Amino acid sequence: MKRAVAYFRVSTDRQGKSGLGLEAQHEAVHLFAQHQGYQVTAEFTEIESGKKNERPELMAALLLCKKEKAMLIIAKLDRLGRNVAFIANLMESKVEFLAVDNPHANPLMVHLLAAFAEHERKQISTRTKEALQAAKRRGVLLGKHGREIESKKNSKAADQFAETMQPIINELKADGFITVRGISDELNRRGVKTFRNDGEQWHRTTVHRLLKRLYLGNISRIQSQPTA
Known part of the structure; x- marks a missing residue:
């Protein structure tokens, strides 16, 4: 049976400690390896930021692949990073690799994906800087104090929106929609606008936040009522 080395990566220390993301990658890689006729002889796990090129675990995995003439198997292409220079170094190692989500990917495709990802990251950074400059010209307070003020304004607006959503x-709930999923689906079906009102649809997370805000608001009103 052909040899393979598995490489897993999560982007935060919290995910690494909790196992979030790693379990799914582990299962995907091992099922894929078995289907392709590979035996996973070693595993390397990286807990890194996607912007960093220093990945000792990946480097160790590549060295082992070269030593044992093994295939490097990863769950997703983006686990190999989003930096063109980093991808180029990977290609120079001449280690063959397979990605579970795209087993037919070739070096050219990987270069293109990395280039597009890096371009998008730069665009996001540029747009963020331009938005901050525009806000500053409008007199919006930036920095910690400004964030605190804006946070209070947003919280108050969200509370007011929640009150309008209460009926x-x-x-x-009276019609039988009592689960978070059921409520979000029905809100979308009825075309009810979200808090941001920018075409965004309702999701379970937004409904959960709304219900939590309504609950806390009701508790606060009860506590503020004068006692007899």
């Missing part, structure tokens, strides 16, 4: 939520 709608009560109606949905």
Whole structure:
């Protein structure tokens, strides 16, 4: 049976400690290796930021692949990084690799994906800087103090939005929509606008935040009522 080395990566220390993301990668790689006729002889796990090129675990995996003439197997192409220079170094190692989500990927495709990802990251950085400069020209306070003020404004607006949503939520629950998923699906079906009102649809997370805000608001009103 052909040899393979598995490489797993998560982007935060928290994910590494909790196992979030790693378990899915582990299962995907081992099922893929078995299907392709590979035996995974070693595993390397990296807990890194996607922007960093220093990946000792990946380098160790590549060295072992070269020593044992093994195939490097990863779960997703983006686990190999989003930096063109980093991808180029990987290609120079001449280690063959397979990605579970794209087993037919070749070096040219990997270069292109990395180039597009790096371009998008730079565009996001540029747009963020331009937005901050525009906000500063409008007199918006930036920095910690400014964030605190904006946070309070956003929180107050979210509270007001939640109050307007209370009758709608009560109606949905009366109609039998009591789960978070059921409420989000019905809100989308009825075309109810979200808090940001920018075409965004309702999701379970946004509904959960809304219900939590309504619950906390109701508790606060009860506590503020004068006692007899």
